[in-house]
Amino acid sequence: MFSIIKAAVGGLTALCRVNGHQQGLLHGHLKVLAAGLKTRDIPPDHSDVVLPDRRKLKFVNKMPNFKNAKKEMKNLKDIQGPATTANAFTKGEFAIVAMGGGYLHWGHIEMIRLTINRKMDPKTTFARWRVNGPYKPVTRKGLGMRMGGGKGAIDQYVTPVRYGRFIVEVGGKVELGEIQRIMTEVAQKLPFKAEVFSRASLAAFQKKHADMEQNNQNPWTFKEITLGNMLGIRKVLSPKDLCHNGRFAGKFHLPWRV
Amino acid sequence: MAATLCRILLPKQGWLPFTQCVRHGSKAVTRHKRPLHFLKQKLMSVTRYIPPPRPAPPGAYPRQTIRDQEDDPFTLLVKKNLKSVFQESKMIAVVQNSGSTADEMILLKYKLHKHGITVKFFPNQVVRSFLKDSTYSNMAPLFIGHTVLFISKEPKVKEMLSSLRTSRHMLLLGACIDNTLLSAQGVVSYSKLPSVAVVQGELVSGLTLLTSQTAAMLQRHPAQLSALLQQHVKQQSSEGAPKA
Numbered sequence: 001m002f003s004i005i006k007a008a009v010g011g012l013t014a015l016c017r018v019n020g021h022q023q024g025l026l027h028g029h030l031k032v033l034a035a036g037l038k039t040r041d042i043p044p045d046h047s048d049v050v051l052p053d054r055r056k057l058k059f060v061n062k063m064p065n066f067k068n069a070k071k072e073m074k075n076l077k078d079i080q081g082p083a084t085t086a087n088a089f090t091k092g093e094f095a096i097v098a099m100g101g102g103y104l105h106w107g108h109i110e111m112i113r114l115t116i117n118r119k120m121d122p123k124t125t126f127a128r129w130r131v132n133g134p135y136k137p138v139t140r141k142g143l144g145m146r147m148g149g150g151k152g153a154i155d156q157y158v159t160p161v162r163y164g165r166f167i168v169e170v171g172g173k174v175e176l177g178e179i180q181r182i183m184t185e186v187a188q189k190l191p192f193k194a195e196v197f198s199r200a201s202l203a204a205f206q207k208k209h210a211d212m213e214q215n216n217q218n219p220w221t222f223k224e225i226t227l228g229n230m231l232g233i234r235k236v237l238s239p240k241d242l243c244h245n246g247r248f249a250g251k252f253h254l255p256w257r258v
Numbered sequence: 259m260a261a262t263l264c265r266i267l268l269p270k271q272g273w274l275p276f277t278q279c280v281r282h283g284s285k286a287v288t289r290h291k292r293p294l295h296f297l298k299q300k301l302m303s304v305t306r307y308i309p310p311p312r313p314a315p316p317g318a319y320p321r322q323t324i325r326d327q328e329d330d331p332f333t334l335l336v337k338k339n340l341k342s343v344f345q346e347s348k349m350i351a352v353v354q355n356s357g358s359t360a361d362e363m364i365l366l367k368y369k370l371h372k373h374g375i376t377v378k379f380f381p382n383q384v385v386r387s388f389l390k391d392s393t394y395s396n397m398a399p400l401f402i403g404h405t406v407l408f409i410s411k412e413p414k415v416k417e418m419l420s421s422l423r424t425s426r427h428m429l430l431l432g433a434c435i436d437n438t439l440l441s442a443q444g445v446v447s448y449s450k451l452p453s454v455a456v457v458q459g460e461l462v463s464g465l466t467l468l469t470s471q472t473a474a475m476l477q478r479h480p481a482q483l484s485a486l487l488q489q490h491v492k493q494q495s496s497e498g499a500p501k502a
Contacts (some may be wrong), residue, residue, distance in 0.1 A: 036381050038334060078285035101287070217308040225301060229273070236295040238286060246302060249294075250287040258307040 024132040046173035052091075053125035056117045057168070060133040062106045063157045071151055072137050072212055075140070079251040081244055083165035086130045092171030094179050094198050102192030103158035103250030104167075112168060112186050124173040130166035134159050157214070163253040167194065192251070212258045221244035222257075260264065260410060275429075304472045343409055344394065351408040351433035351445070352400040358427035366425055368409045372418040375410040396439055415449040 063069075089095065109131075116127050129188035134157035141152035161167070167190070170179055176198050187194035197205065222245045225233060240248070247257045284292055294302065329337070344350065358366075367377050382401045387396045406428070408418060413435045422428050432443045440448060450459075463470075475483060 013380075035379070037330075037383070039330065073462060076285060079287050212309075214308060215310045217306060217310055220305050223300065224303040225305065229295075233297060233301055236297045239284070246305065250292055256307065257302075 007135060011251075012032040015182070020073075021250050044175060045171045049171070049173050051124075051126050051172055054121060055172075056120070056128060057113045059111065059129050060106070060109050061238070062134065064133070064135050069137060069154055071139050071154060075136075076251075077240075079162065080162035080240060081162060081248055083162035083255075086166050087164045089166075089199050089202070090124070090128075090169065092128060092169035093174075094171070094176060094183065094196060095169045095189075095202075096183055096187045096194050097197050097202070098161050098163060098165045098167060098190070098255055099193040099195050099255075101160075103138075104131060104134070104135075104161055104191070105156055108190060109133070111189055115186050116170070116182060116212045117170065119185075120170070120179070121174075125179065126172050128169045129170075130169050132159055136160060161192065161246070161249075209258075216258050223239070310440065321463060326365075333384050333387075336380060337388045340380060340385065340388050341392075343407070344392070347409040347411055349408075349410045349413040349415070349418075349433060349435045352397070353406045353408055353422065354429045354431055355404045355406045356427045356429065358425065362425060362427065366428070370408065371413045373410070374412060375408050375414060375418055378407040378409055380407060394439075396433060397432070397434060406432070407454045413448075415445060419446065419449055456480045 011033050081101075083098070093143055113170075120127060136158050138158050139152040139156040140155035141149075145152075168186070170183065170185075176196075183196040187196055222241075224230075224240055226237060226245070245257075247254055281337050286292075363377075370377060382403075382405060386402045389395050389401075410418075415433075415435070419430070422430055430445060432442060433440050433445050435445070435448060452460075475486070
């Protein structure tokens with residue numbers, strides 16, 4: 001009986017060798033597999049998520065509807081410092097958050113809108129703008145003009161964005177892994193540093209900074225020295241340094257500063 | 259760059275210096291990182307973040323023992339199987355499998371099945387935790403790496419060794435035969451032992467050696483017996499004379 005089995009097995013393995021790599025079910029050259037332990041995670045339950053009617057990002061105008069457009073001063077302090085509005089989650093689960101200051105013009109907004117609308121699945125996800133359409137006029141003089149002759153004409157409109165501001169919020173019956181790729185693609189094209197966060201990861205990020213402040217071993221803090229104007233250091237500092245405590249330099253955020 | 263001094267009228271609240279030196283260079287917000295005043299650089303370095311000291315590098319000390327977790331249902335099932343295996347079988351051999359293919363496995367299984375030996379696979383983690391609680395705790399060091407269990411009701415060691423000799427990838431590590439733990443060499447010497455009946459016969463014959471010899475002598479011709487006894491007396495006297 002054994003010899004018959006041996007012949008059968010031998011014949012089958014010969015068949016396999018003859019077919020080369022197009023082997024069917026036998027795979028005699030592979031090693032023996034034994035049953036092992038594998039625990040699988042339970043997938044998340046999205047049954048309580050309500051999706052809005054309009055799920056894609058709305059079209060944003062290039063300029064506001066002004067009858068008489070007025071030129072404005074440069075006012076660069078709308079880029080400086082941390083954001084106080086639109087810096088928390090509302091309805092969505094994931095967001096692109098600005099990690100520095102900058103101006104978003106219509107080209108950036110269109111890029112975000114088109115990329116996200118094209119790549120997301122409207123059956124399961126929705127996206128919301130957290131940033132206004134361009135409203136700040138930016139002037140430019142013609143090419144090759146000499147200095148003087150008044151302020152230039154309005155060239156375009158931009159939206160100022162501060163550190164910590166949300167740009168786009170995404171939510172729905174999705175997990176981070178599905179959405180992250182699309183959103184990092186968008187985040188890398190923005191004119192300032194931006195990162196993709198989920199609710200949990202943003203909370204962890206903020207907690208990390210709070211812990212850094214707590215367990216800082218340095219007895220000297222920027223705040224203490226500037227508040228007390230020790231050594232007359234405020235001669236070389238700006239009034240904004242009192243608010244920002246050395247964490248910001250112009251429009252840049254310094255993450256290693258506590 | 260001309261240095262201009264600006265006198266600014268300040269409100270009575272707040273403490274700000276009356277004169278501020280403003281150089282006309284770049285503005286506060288620039289695309290590049292503005293070069294810091296040397297004093298500000300010093301201030302930033304003095305007030306840098308110093309993290310708390312780490313207790314020990316991550317790999318310095320051995321990890322504490324992992325606390326006992328509750329077994330999941332699959333582990334419990336496997337442990338039940340193991341318990342029945344250890345109760346029913348007399349021979350449990352642990353063999354290391356270094357990459358045998360599926361057809362080699364099939365051949366080996368058929369060879370052993372003829373002699374009533376089954377080949378079993380169990381996860382090492384589960385086996386070790388099972389052995390920890392049972393009387394066979396000294397077998398735990400055998401279950402490291404890719405192991406296979408050969409189980410049989412009767413200790414058929416010779417057949418098992420012959421089939422292992424022919425297989426290229428199987429290496430015997432140890433065995434538990436009749437509740438005694440044996441190493442690989444121990445198993446080989448066990449296989450060379452004669453069977454139980456033979457040993458019993460030898461023992462019996464050894465015990466009854468003298469009585470059987472006397473019985474044989476008595477059965478022979480009495481003349482031979484008398485000759486033997488005379489010889490024996492002569493020998494005794496000859497031994498007695500040189501001693502004295």
